[in-house]
Amino acid sequence: MRILVVGAGPAGTRCALRTAGRVPGAQVLLAGAEPALPYDRVALSKHLVGDLTQEALITHTLADLRAAGVSYRPGTRIERLDLTAREAITARGERIPYDRCVIATGSRSFRLPLPGADLPGVIAWRDLAESRQMLQVARDGGPAVVIGGGLLGLEAAVGLAARGMKVTVLHAVGWPMERQLDYDAGTLLANRLRARGLTIHMPAATVAIEGKERAEAVLLKSGERIPARLVAMCVGVRPNVDLAKVSGLEVARGIVADAAMHTSDPNVLAIGECAEVEGRLIGLVAPALEQAEIAAATIAGEAAIWAPRAESAALKVSGTxxxxxxxxxxxxxxxxxxxxxxxxxxxxxxxxxxxxxxxxxxxxxxxxxxxxxxxxxxxxxxxxxxxxxxxxxxxx
Ligand SMILES: Cc1cc2nc3c(=O)[nH]c(=O)nc-3n(C[C@H](O)[C@H](O)[C@H](O)COP(=O)(O)OP(=O)(O)OC[C@H]3O[C@@H](n4cnc5c(N)ncnc54)[C@H](O)[C@@H]3O)c2cc1C
CATH class of the missing domain: 3.30.390.30 (FAD/NAD-linked reductase, C-terminal dimerisation domain)
Incomplete structure (x- = not known):
């Protein structure tokens, strides 16, 4: 059986490895748009703050994958699936045949539709390449603004501050991480981060990013202008559903899948942050990995059903x-x-x-x-x- 897994994030990589181990004679191909070897996205925060080298982020080498029975193609974006011919078409026009395809294209960071949001120096943080860009700007110090005081925004802020930037966090709500923390815990956290040198504006409404050739300042609704050599946008994610949409699969907020991870096409499965499983989107790595295991079992012909569990989250790099x-x-x-x-x-x-x-x-x-x-x-x-x-x- 030829199995194509699209997307080499945590869900795709886990699914490829488990499928290769479970389906006798399976030819498993893992195709990822990013040029890197599979890496630990969650640990990008530790890389940004300086606790982990780039090499330490890599979770699997080519030799590891090969030994596990997985062929890996980095830098390979799948543009469309031909559901009738059961072929995936790459951005370079190559056709890859499959018997089963697992879509694990994850999410991308949402970019607020503000004037100046596309200026160089504005980064919607999600992957290793963007982490590198942030580190490059941070090398020369200066002011940075992080838009969004959720988990990702605070980890970006702490990381950039640790790299020597003077960081201001702008958050639309009255306390940080409001989805994970109540007001009292959020206020304690904000006070601690302020004591560590971060400036936090809450609630704050951003109206524009200003600059001629690159970001220079962020303009608030209050009229205040905050200088910024770097603007990190950390205001949430959107599932990557374009591939599924152009291929004619059913898409709602994410790619519609049942609890066994089947999409609307019997030969295509969807897992991780791109999938909407039984009406539910996920935004954490643990359920993405669980879904990867379920998809591997489904492909192996075993009866397996994903059951959502209570979510939990921890802030990793704040020192608190x-x-x-x-x-x-x-x-x-x-x-x-x-x-x-x-x-x-x-x-x-x-x-x-x-x-x-x-x-x-x-x-x-x-x-x-x-x-x-x-x-x-x-x-x-x-x-x-x-x-x-x-x-x-x-x-x-
Ligand atoms: C800095 C940071 C810190 C985080 N910290 C935590 C944490 O502490 N705890 C937690 O639970 N979660 C955390 N997360 C979220 C976690 O990383 C995600 O939940 C997890 O990565 C989801 O895995 P995924 O495989 O579904 O998607 P992704 O990790 O997004 O992987 C999808 C992959 O598919 C590729 N792709 C997209 N489209 C295509 C295409 N058409 N063809 C080929 N490849 C494609 C993408 O380039 C990407 O490499 C963090 C995220 C970030 C960015």
């Missing part, structure tokens, strides 16, 4: 431990809060079960809360649970 899991500040839940020194912990409960948690400062209990949320176990003493696993005696 921040973690959140499950539902954050949901309307119909009771909150229990614990503050001790620099640490803050808030847990949300519904019908005696933990449904969400935010940890700031001390995140040592993150694994425990994640398991508690995922298991849905009833807990009698919320106060004990707030103290941590060692204090909880009554989990049923």
């Amino acid at each position: 431990h921040v973690w959140s899991g499950g539902e954050v500040a949901p309307a119909n839940a009771e909150a229990v809060t614990l503050r001790a020194g620099e640490s803050y912990r808030r847990l949300w409960w519904r019908e005696g079960r933990l449904v969400g948690a935010v940890l700031y400062g001390d995140t040592s209990e993150a694994g425990f809360y994640q398991i508690l949320i995922a298991s849905g176990r009833p807990v009698a003493s919320r106060a004990d649970a707030a103290l941590g696993q060692a204090y909880l005696k009554d989990a049923a």
